Amino acid sequence: MTLLDFVRLTRAHLLSLVFLTLVGGAVAYGLTLRMPEVYLADASGYVRVAGSGTSTGDSLAANSLGGSKADSYLPLVTSRAVAERAIAATGIDASPAEVAGRVGASVAANSVILKVTATGPTPEESRVLADAVIKATAEEANAIETAADPSAKPIVSIVPIESALPGGKIAPNPKRSGLIGLVVGLGVAYALVFVRRQLDTRLRTVGDVEELTAASVLGVVPQTKELGVVRGRGRVGQLGIATEAFRQIRTNLRFVGVDDPARSIVVTSANAGEGKSTVAATLARVLGASGQSVVIIDADLRRPTLAKVFDVVGTVGLSHVLTGQVPVEDVLLETDEPNVRLVTSGRTPPNPSELLGSVRMHELVARLTEDHVVILDAPPLLPVTDAGVLAGFCDGTLLVFAVGRTHKEQARLAARMMSQVGGRVLGVVLNLAPQRKVGGVVYGGYGYSSYSSDYASRKAYDTAPVAESDVVEPVVPAGPGVPVPVAKPASKVRRTAARKAD
The missing domain is CATH 3.40.50.300 (P-loop containing nucleotide triphosphate hydrolases)
Structure with missing residues (x-):
């Protein structure tokens, strides 16, 4: 299919394309309004390593170890154990699997800062959950580090450094969903047009x-x-x-x-x-x-x-x-x-x-x-x-x-x-x-x-009265040797008879 064929196909089904596009946008917008609101909050923790010396080398080694430990603690954030600790601390009415699905964690490159995000149906619940998860992760990490000797002081620990603020609304977004619905509706409309064109067995062109x-x-x-x-x-x-x-x-x-x-x-x-x-x-x-x-x-x-x-x-x-x-x-x-x-x-x-x-x-x-x-x-x-x-x-x-x-x-x-x-x-x-x-x-x-308007103009032309200035009078020779005068051309020449003869 050439570009010209695509343009002709679009023109032939323009109303259907516009209708299905608007339907797609309206459906997406309406479904978005019926979705529950979701808020997002985040909290951070510092992965600290207890150093045995005060030299610069010891500090660099401790910082490097903290960065690697921070990466290794990422799976803990979404673990069942952390979710159970968070539920016990906040009293959220949710299962451990649901809580684990509502949280996430990340560590910036070459950093010892562990960032935890949490979602909830209200701004306050998302904030409470984010704080609880960062603290539960710290407790679970400490328990793992001292598993061999519970009385020993952990070498590595997570220290909460930033409490979460009330979460901001991230969903639903009716405007974005409406735009996505318009695009999807247009895509579905073109798909239906192309399928119909391929399945059409009747003469069209x-x-x-x-x-x-x-x-x-x-x-x-x-x-x-x-x-x-x-x-x-x-x-x-x-x-x-x-x-x-x-x-x-x-x-x-x-x-x-x-x-x-x-x-x-x-x-x-x-x-x-x-x-x-x-x-x-x-x-x-x-x-x-x-x-x-x-x-x-x-x-x-x-x-x-x-x-x-x-x-x-x-x-x-x-x-x-x-x-x-x-x-x-x-x-x-x-x-x-x-x-x-x-x-x-x-x-x-x-x-x-x-x-x-x-x-x-x-x-x-x-x-x-x-x-x-x-x-x-x-x-x-x-x-x-x-x-x-x-x-x-x-x-x-x-x-x-x-x-x-x-x-x-x-x-x-x-x-x-x-x-x-x-x-x-x-x-x-x-x-x-x-x-x-x-x-x-x-x-x-x-x-x-265009043929309709042309037909109307032709009909009006054929039935219009002829003005005296439009009539060309015949020129009769005066006789042998006498110059024949040239007739003055009319401003308009009627072709009705020629059309009828055609």
């Missing part, structure tokens, strides 16, 4: 499609309310922010096979419900709006949809033509787009695959492609074989996948099936893309919100 199918993505269609209506959806003037997406698909189709342009295009998907019929109908209308003569055929004889999409009555259609009951001229219906004709599915036959793979179907497509661009709305690839049969003799296939719905394995299988039947994949259309969540990933940081 253009890169996923190109890697799995080895086909180019011709366009990404956003999920809009205009394309969600039942009847009449996909009309050119009612596409909303999806207008530019279908214009891009139309433009990209022109560059697919420049020397051998596709005249018959099968539009199919991996599964039902991915929007193939909507894409087919809208693409036909957009091609018709650019001046091409288009015939769209509802080749989904099992679950026909185009009659509702174009809001027409489709009682007679393709199945009647393929069975020889009516000629194709009688089933070519006019639509809301002047250059687009529709052939509905007709009656549902018992053998759809056989009809679509018949010689009559071959001849029908070949005949219509002489004067028209033919778009066939085919059934999904994975459930039935109809789309594969059509792809075998048509010029190309357009695969429609739904963002966040189509699984990666399904996309791979769809591309493999097209390869097995010898079908030519013109490209892929990613449909139903969420406007904010996936747009930035697909377009490298540009979401559909």
